[in-house]
Amino acid sequence: MPDTHMPAGIDQEPFSRADGARVGPNAVIQTAEALEALEGEGATAVIFGAAGLAHYLASPPASMVAESEAARLHHAVFAHLPPDRARAASAEAGRRTGDYILAHRLPGPVQHILKLLPPKLSAKILMKAIEKHAWTFAGSGQMTGRAGAPCVIEIANNPLATPDCPWHSAVFERLFQELVTPRARVTSTACCHRGDPVCRFVITLDGRRAS
Ligand SMILES: [Zn+2]
Numbered sequence: 001m002p003d004t005h006m007p008a009g010i011d012q013e014p015f016s017r018a019d020g021a022r023v024g025p026n027a028v029i030q031t032a033e034a035l036e037a038l039e040g041e042g043a044t045a046v047i048f049g050a051a052g053l054a055h056y057l058a059s060p061p062a063s064m065v066a067e068s069e070a071a072r073l074h075h076a077v078f079a080h081l082p083p084d085r086a087r088a089a090s091a092e093a094g095r096r097t098g099d100y101i102l103a104h105r106l107p108g109p110v111q112h113i114l115k116l117l118p119p120k121l122s123a124k125i126l127m128k129a130i131e132k133h134a135w136t137f138a139g140s141g142q143m144t145g146r147a148g149a150p151c152v153i154e155i156a157n158n159p160l161a162t163p164d165c166p167w168h169s170a171v172f173e174r175l176f177q178e179l180v181t182p183r184a185r186v187t188s189t190a191c192c193h194r195g196d197p198v199c200r201f202v203i204t205l206d207g208r209r210a211s
Pocket of ligand 1: 158165198
């Protein structure tokens with residue numbers, strides 16, 4: 001259900017492809033929130049400044065952002081923080097993006113039905129919804145999804161790839177845990193950032209992580 005009063009996000013159609021691929025503004029907004037919560041305002045300003053995006057701290061983006069901007073920001077997090085803290089901040093940004101999607105982009109009745117269905121069925125429906133809105137997290141990357149045991153999401157040429165993609169993993173885990181089963185676990189098993197042809201996210205529904 002489109003909501004014109006909210007910042008652009010999962011329900012909006014792709015546009016402005018001619019001037020470069022775009023991703024949802026939450027890739028920027030929730031990164032600012034997560035960094036401020038975990039690393040403080042000073043570190044957040046340094047990281048946004050390094051990415052050339054200091055203006056977004058004063059005035060958060062209200063619509064889609066260039067994927068190159070989101071990519072610079074996600075890389076700057078890893079360039080400026082020790083690896084474990086970069087992973088934590090990136091994952092927190094992903095969880096907050098999942099929270100935003102749950103609060104604003106998925107109608108309550110749909111969420112209610114998904115929670116009532118057996119996990120295998122709700123996983124299938126959620127996977128279709130994620131595929132339909134893939135451009136919001138994948139930009140110019142090509143996403144494919146397979147529901148099953150386990151569910152698998154792949155993004156080829158992922159423009160927002162960081163080491164093992166904690167942001168994407170956390171977005172998917174938040175959605176699957178809330179709408180399919182609290183036992184859902186997402187594991188990155190391949191990553192464009194280390195030269196693999198795709199980022200692969202394996203989603204198990206039984207509480208055990210994929211190896
Ligand atoms: Zn990746």
